[in-house]
């Protein structure tokens with residue numbers, strides 16, 4: 254399997270030509286809900302992930318983006334096999350690992366690692382930094398040259414921490430530093446794929462960029478493939494070669510970075526993009542389309558029929574309720590840019606003739622005061 | 634559980650940003666070894682005066698009972714001899730078999746006085762009584778802690794059906810009325826080993842006492858451990874261990890167990906004194922250790938018989954018990970406070 258590590262031409266803009274490392278097909282996870290008295294029985298299921306297709310190439314960084322509760326973490330946990338999939342197939346380097354047991358998984362275990370969202374609960378408070386980073390090597394019986402301690406110190410240095418912190422305890426570190434320790438732990442096994450579940454969401458904004466830069470450095474220098482989970486498009490913008498947008502347990506649009514950010518087709522991607530707070534880097538920044546969605550994500554217990562986005566979509570028609578849109582390449586899209594929508598938007602992010610404001614209250618407000626629209630931000 | 638954030642606030646720890654760390658690290662290499670949560674706890678504990686004093690008292694009791702044979706040989710008496718019948722000590726007891734001396738017969742010879750009726754030496758009786766009770770309580774507490782931790786760990790970590798059934802078993806045992814059960818079952822358990830017509834050897838009585846009390850002593854700890862494990866199991870560091878391929882056994886041992894040591898230790902410091910009280914209770918009602926084995930609890934039974942004529946006899950065992958239980962409970966509180974500075978009170 255070591256020949257997988259041939260570095261692909263990473264900058265290939267479409268990112269679809271690289272050798273596939275991870276392939277996920279129709280991945281499904283339903284959490285059963287039990288209820289009833291006096292005998293408990295299954296009364297329903299949270300359809301947290303419902304038919305996700307995704308590929309990650311060798312050394313490629315893929316962003317997985319969606320609102321809170323849409324099943325991103327569940328997808329990540331399924332891929333790292335922390336959860337047992339209800340259906341679908343996960344193959345890693347050509348090997349089917351969908352239902353592999355711990356023993357069967359052993360050979361590839363070390364190659365798929367995870368970075369967690371919460372830096373406060375992802376490090377054992379009773380272990381020193383050294384022990385934390387060393388443990389994965391112990392479990393897998395890896396004895397690097399010069400001993401494990403030396404390797405740990407190298408890793409600490411790599412992630413921007415003082416190697417002398419070896420004997421310290423997690424409570425002595427700030428959130429950003431803890432997240433670096435988490436990165437070092439994930440790197441201890443020389444993985445080929447890292448699933449990073451919102452690695453910076455819990456951090457201070459000023460620290461976020463540092464950690465993202467660190468991850469980017471790691472990804473580029475070591476050729477590690479990343480599945481970077483985030484809840485908005487801003488964080489993954491400079492990091493990911495490809496981006497998948499998730500909504501309520503399904504991937505609704507996937508494509509290379511350029512396609513997603515500049516030529517999005519799915520209405521939900523448009524909405525997400527318009528919510529990205531833009532620092533005025535270039536003059537295009539201000540004349541972006543404005544979309545304000547109304548309401549919450551529907552419950553994953555009873556998702557809407559047909560297209561799941563239809564309850565919040567401004568283009569929804571009867572067909573959307575009856576027929577589920579397939580994830581396909583629309584005409585005019587680049588190869589690998591797939592969209593699941595019956596009535597896709599134009600591939601542009603130019604401002605529209607009229608802003609899409611779905612929230613009735615916000616709409617009334619905006620109609621009242623016609624001027625100074627710039628002061629308004631999304632109702633989160 | 635001490636949450637890490639809290640620990641950060643209460644301890645004098647430094648949390649530097651990586652950028653800052655690289656510039657300031659040169660001038661303080663000595664501070665870098667870091668303090669473990671255990672060391673922080675020890676520091677907090679040392680600042681707690683009540684805790685330190687009660688720890689001293691508790692240690693004193695343990696040392697005294699460990700050294701009981703040495704002390705009594707230096708003192709020159711033992712708890713078995715009926716000194717009133719010895720020719721060396723005439724007139725130890727009066728015609729009503731009560732101590733003749735003042736205050737229960739306290740004198741340079743008999744530091745804590747003389748036992749009414751039989752005329753044994755109270756000091757050595759108490760010494761050995763404490764020793765026996767402490768040893769039994771220690772064994773009992775260890776057994777209860779081990780059982781409770783095992784059951785709690787298993788039901789907390791494995792969850793599901795295992796947890797459900799272990800939970801029901803725990804509930805079942807919790808529903809027994811403790812003291813009635815002890816009294817009722819002591820003879821039964823002893824009878825399982827020896828026929829009731831024979832004389833029961835002392836060690837068998839001890840085993841029976843420990844068995845009966847062990848039977849009903851592990852539940853609170855099992856529940857406590859189960860609760861802690863349930864919450865720990867969901868923590869991301871456990872998932873991180875799973876992702877690295879660690880076995881269940883390793884996760885329980887290395888990730889979960891070190892984090893439940895605190896509540897276990899605290900609970901154990903509460904369990905030990907209550908075991909002592911329970912053991913004393915058994916002897917008091919007459920189903921524990923019997924004559925002539927010296928026993929703390931039975932001294933109260935003797936004292937209760939004669940307190941109207943000789944109130945002084947109860948003073949020493951009673952004071953010792955009160956001081957010991959109080960010190961141990963205060964110690965438990967201090968240990969808990971040291972581990973968990975934000976909770977309690």
Ligand SMILES: Nc1ncnc2c1ncn2[C@@H]1O[C@H](COP(=O)(O)OP(=O)(O)OP(=O)(O)O)[C@@H](O)[C@H]1O
Pocket residue numbers: 284299300301319320321322323324325326327328484553
């Ligand atoms: N163990 C579980 N049992 C039942 N339901 C669950 C479980 N884990 C997740 N869910 C449900 O699955 C859905 C998706 O959860 P998930 O954590 O994957 O969302 P997410 O996209 O990661 O959200 P966030 O951005 O808030 O982390 C949610 O509705 C959640 O309530």
Ligand code: SF4
Pocket residue numbers: 519520521560561562563564566567568569570573578593594595596597
């Ligand atoms: S399929 Fe219909 S409801 Fe769904 S996103 Fe497209 S237009 Fe909107």
Ligand SMILES: [Mg+2]
Pocket residue numbers: 325326327450451
């Ligand atoms: Mg999540």
